[in-house]
Amino acid sequence: MRGITTMHYRQAFVRHFQGLDIEMAPFIPTVSADRINPKLLRDILPENNSGLPLIPQLIGNKANDFVLMCHALKDLGYDEVNWNMGCPHKPIRKKQRGAGLLPHPDLVDGLLEKVCGQSPCRISVKVRLGVADKAELQKLIPVLNRYPLSEVIVHPRTAEQMYDGSVDLDAFAEAYELLEGPVCYNGDIDRRSFYSHVHERFPEITRFMLGRGLLANPFLCEEIKNLTQSGVTGNQVERITAFHEDLLSHYEQILHGDHPVLGKMKEFWTYQSKPLSNGRQLFKKLKKTQTLHSYKAIVREFLSGAQWTPAPCPDPASLYNCL
Numbered sequence: 001m002r003g004i005t006t007m008h009y010r011q012a013f014v015r016h017f018q019g020l021d022i023e024m025a026p027f028i029p030t031v032s033a034d035r036i037n038p039k040l041l042r043d044i045l046p047e048n049n050s051g052l053p054l055i056p057q058l059i060g061n062k063a064n065d066f067v068l069m070c071h072a073l074k075d076l077g078y079d080e081v082n083w084n085m086g087c088p089h090k091p092i093r094k095k096q097r098g099a100g101l102l103p104h105p106d107l108v109d110g111l112l113e114k115v116c117g118q119s120p121c122r123i124s125v126k127v128r129l130g131v132a133d134k135a136e137l138q139k140l141i142p143v144l145n146r147y148p149l150s151e152v153i154v155h156p157r158t159a160e161q162m163y164d165g166s167v168d169l170d171a172f173a174e175a176y177e178l179l180e181g182p183v184c185y186n187g188d189i190d191r192r193s194f195y196s197h198v199h200e201r202f203p204e205i206t207r208f209m210l211g212r213g214l215l216a217n218p219f220l221c222e223e224i225k226n227l228t229q230s231g232v233t234g235n236q237v238e239r240i241t242a243f244h245e246d247l248l249s250h251y252e253q254i255l256h257g258d259h260p261v262l263g264k265m266k267e268f269w270t271y272q273s274k275p276l277s278n279g280r281q282l283f284k285k286l287k288k289t290q291t292l293h294s295y296k297a298i299v300r301e302f303l304s305g306a307q308w309t310p311a312p313c314p315d316p317a318s319l320y321n322c323l
C-alpha cells in the first residue's frame with residue numbers, strides 16, 4: 001500500500017508477525033528508460049527485502065516503458081510483475097492509468113499483447129469492477145483471458161466507490177466464473193470470519209490479498225492460518241508495542257528531522273490505532289503532535305493502557321449484505 005508498506009514497514013512486519021506467504025510492493029509508475037534510476041527502484045532492491053517473496057507492481061499505460069521496466073526488474077531477480085489496473089484515484093484514472101484502463105478493452109488488449117510478448121517476467125494484473133460501471137470488467141475479461149497472466153487479482157468495487165460501501169461478492173462471482181486463469185480475491189478481509197465467508201463461497205480460491213485489515217490487525221494471517229490463539233490481549237499489545245518501536249527506530253535512522261518521521265508514524269496509526277481500546281483518543285492526540293519527544297510520550301502512555309479489541313464479528317444481517 002503506497003506510502004505505508006515501505007520496505008522498512010515490510011521488513012519490520014515480517015520480524016514480528018507470521019502467516020504471510022508473499023508481499024506485493026506499492027506501485028511504481030512506469031517511466032522511460034533514461035529515467036529508470038536506482039532511487040525509483042530502491043524500495044524493491046533485493047537487499048532491502050524482508051525475506052518473503054516479493055512481487056513488484058507497476059502502474060502505467062505505455063507498453064515500451066512497461067517492458068523496459070520489466071527488464072530492469074528481471075535484472076534485480078524478479079520473475080513476476082503485477083500491473084495495477086485498479087488504482088481508483090482520479091488524477092491517475094484521468095491519465096488512463098490504474099482503474100482508468102478498465103473501460104478500454106481495446107487499449108488493454110494492445111498493451112498486453114506487447115507486454116506479454118516482450119516482458120522477461122510473468123505478468124499478473126490487479127483490477128476493480130470498473131470505473132463507474134460494473135459491466136466494464138466483464139467486457140475486459142475476454143481480453144484478459146487471451147493472455148497467459150499468472151493471476152488476476154479482483155477487488156470487487158468500482159473505482160468511483162473508492163473504499164466506500166461493501167464489496168460486491170455477486171459481481172466477484174460473475175467475474176470469477178468468466179476468468180480462465182488463477183484468480184486472487186481482494187477486499188475487506190479485516191477479520192477471520194469474513195475470510196471464512198469468502199472462502200466458503202469460493203472454496204477453489206487459494207489466493208487472498210489483504211490490505212487495510214492486515215495493517216489494522218497484523219495478527220490476521222496468524223489467525224486465519226490458526227497459528228495463534230486469538231484473544232490473548234496483553235500479548236497482542238506487547239507485540240504491537242515491539243513492532244512500533246522497531247519501525248520507529250528504523251524511520252528515525254533513515255529520515256532526518258521530526259517531521260518526516262512523524263508523517264510516517266501518523267500514517268501507521270491511521271490503521272494501527274483501530275483495534276486498540278483507546279485507539280481513537282490516541283489517534284486524535286497524535287494528529288496534533290509536532291515533536292517526536294511528545295509523540296513518544298503519548299504512544300507510551302496510550303499503549304500502556306490499551307486493550308486489544310479487534311473488529312467484532314459483524315451481526316449476521318450486515319454480513320448477509322456482503323455475501
Ligand SMILES: Cc1cc2nc3c(=O)[nH]c(=O)nc-3n(C[C@H](O)[C@H](O)[C@H](O)COP(=O)(O)O)c2cc1C
Pocket residue numbers: 001002003004025026027057084126155186187188189209210211212213
Ligand atoms: C493508502 C492506500 C494505498 C494503497 N496502495 C496500493 C498500491 O500501491 N497498490 C495496490 O495494488 N493497491 C493499493 N491499495 C489498495 C489495496 O491494496 C487494496 O486493494 C484495497 O485497500 C482493498 O483491500 P482491503 O479491503 O483488504 O484493504 C492501496 C490502498 C490504500 C488505502
